[in-house]
Amino acid sequence: MPQNEGTQHDGAPRERFEEELGAVLRSTGDGFAVDDRRELVAGGLQRGRRRLVRRRLAVTGGVLALAAVGIGGVYGGSLLGPAGQATTTTVAAPPQPGHANGTGTRTDAPTGKEPFAQPQIPAKDIAAVLKAHTPAGQWQFDDLEGRGQAVTGVYDDGHGKAGVSVGLYRAGGTAESGTGQVTCPDKNFVPFDSCTSERLPGGDRLMVLQGYEYADKREETKDWRAVLLTKDGLIVDASEYNAAAEKGAEISRENPPFSPAQLKALVTAEAWRPLLRQLPEPPKPPKGPGRSPSVPSAAAVQATLRSLLPRGATVTSHGGGDGHGYVVVDDGKGASMVGVDVQPTAGSVVAELFSGSGVVTLPDGTKVKSTQELGEKGGEGVVRWNVDTLSPKGFRVIVSAYNSGTQYEAATRAEPALTMEQLKAIALSPKWRKLPLK
Known part of the structure; x- marks a missing residue:
């Protein structure tokens, strides 16, 4: 795969990545x-x-x-x-x-x-x-x-x-x-x-x-x-x-x-x-207003993610840092990595990412953007399922799952261990908003 880091197989995901990159950088600057x-x-x-x-x-x-x-x-x-x-x-x-x-x-x-x-x-x-x-x-x-x-x-x-x-x-x-x-x-x-x-x-x-x-x-x-x-x-x-x-x-x-x-x-x-x-x-x-945004601790993010996993998903490894975390789960059908990123103050510009087709607005105003695309790190046959959510107050949670234990190794299964609905349920859990911030 001759593309650089951050590229995708078909060009369109790369455009989405660059769009998201620009918006996040602008949003960060607003802080x-x-x-x-x-x-x-x-x-x-x-x-x-x-x-x-x-x-x-x-x-x-x-x-x-x-x-x-x-x-x-x-x-x-x-x-x-x-x-x-x-x-x-x-x-x-x-x-x-x-x-x-x-x-x-x-x-x-x-x-x-x-x-x-x-x-x-x-x-x-x-x-x-x-x-x-x-x-x-x-x-x-x-x-x-x-x-x-x-x-x-x-x-x-x-x-x-x-x-x-x-x-x-x-x-x-x-x-x-x-x-x-x-x-x-x-x-x-x-x-x-x-x-x-x-x-x-x-x-x-x-x-x-x-x-x-x-x-x-x-x-x-x-x-x-x-x-x-x-x-x-x-x-x-x-x-x-x-x-x-x-x-x-x-x-x-x-x-x-x-x-x-x-x-x-x-x-x-x-x-x-x-x-x-x-x-x-x-x-x-x-x-x-110029100080860095606060995020939940690494330990809190990982513990919350594990508590929200569906039954039957055995955790084989985990890791991450403040504001983000991951687990590798195995339901008997192969390893699957599940990651989460939590941004309590995403900034108003990030809202630009939640426009157009494919975005669902819930009754409370939370926007949900769901995508299924090829993995971006080069692992053969790896796919990434992603649910991105943004509340009216700017609280953003992204949950992703892969059909491999890592992004750069070949797929271990046909699909991620979690369904899109399960990823959505994790991303929308009220537990994320209750985590103390550092």
């Missing part, structure tokens, strides 16, 4: 104070990339979970594509000729009204530390004249070219803001060969992941990654591939060039500390 929106866009474009987005998107197919893109500050700007990036260098993908970020100059020129100074670390300084803490080899970098937060290069040790990138970021207001970046992902959504997460002496945290660029492995591009989260909430994020680029390049070697131990040594090098200190302080969290 921030006007003075904070420039920082939101600039910061979001410069941080994290797509990797952590996948962890949220996989839960219910990538609709409501995208509200987190603008909230946490650790989700990636790659959703907007190279032309929308705010810095001259990116974390994982090299600038493309003709794009705004390939000129060596800032595309977000200062206006004098920025809420805080944008990081302007010389790219050559980041590259110098990268070269000094990796084995000897030939390097080619995209642009060492620019300034930003990251560099991307191609490394060749004589055994095949490999794309390598390093980015420096601030996780958020505290070190706890970045714990998701150093937590091993759920294998139900992100396949990997090995992952370790540890707390280092002194309080820093480290994750080393040996995974893949594509969840369905439609291309055998390996993505090995190490992320250091300092006790002060600063991040060093390094990725390497067994191809000359993250996407679109032929496999050039069996594995990426640096071992997990070498990746660890790279991101924990003391030489990063002076550069990390150049990152600006985060803005103070907004008050009143």
Whole structure:
């Protein structure tokens, strides 16, 4: 399946996804104070990339979970594509000729009204530390004249070219803001060969992941990654591939060039500390209507979902995070993943998604949108059944079910374990509105 993450088999579902993405992003922006929106866009474009987005998107197919893109500050700007990036260098993908970020100059020129100074670390300084803490080899970098937060290069040790990138970021207001970046992902959504997460002496945290660029492995591009989260909430994020680029390049070697131990040594090098200190302080969290929306806890969501499952659905695994959760059930006919995403304050713009044919309005004004479509993560024969609900007051619940235990593996059964009516009953349950919010 040659399409990118977030695409569907037939084109139409992709259009729906992009429509929903735009609406959710606009809705999320409505929750921030006007003075904070420039920082939101600039910061979001410069941080994290797509990797952590996948962890949220996989839960219910990538609709409501995208509200987190603008909230946490650790989700990636790659959703907007190279032309929308705010810095001259990116974390994982090299600038493309003709794009705004390939000129060596800032595309977000200062206006004098920025809420805080944008990081302007010389790219050559980041590259110098990268070269000094990796084995000897030939390097080619995209642009060492620019300034930003990251560099991307191609490394060749004589055994095949490999794309390598390093980015420096601030996780958020505290070190706890970045714990998701150093937590091993759920294998139900992100396949990997090995992952370790540890707390280092002194309080820093480290994750080393040996995974893949594509969840369905439609291309055998390996993505090995190490992320250091300092006790002060600063991040060093390094990725390497067994191809000359993250996407679109032929496999050039069996594995990426640096071992997990070498990746660890790279991101924990003391030489990063002076550069990390150049990152600006985060803005103070907004008050009143500008604060981040509250959601129910991960434990509450998972417990509620399990309580609403029909009889005979045996839970074999479960997981999720604040505001969302999933279970894998088996009724004796094969594994089936069921996910839920809860957004107590969806925002008025999200209502645009509940217009047109196929939307049913209940007597109390709640709108229900039901869809049955092919899965979006590449698993052979996987289908996704989805019920999306929105109350008149903006309380939104999405429930999805798949005919497989994961989205990227082949179908285990002809249809999901739950019917559309059962999914609808779960989504409309009053239990969701009674959950305490964090």
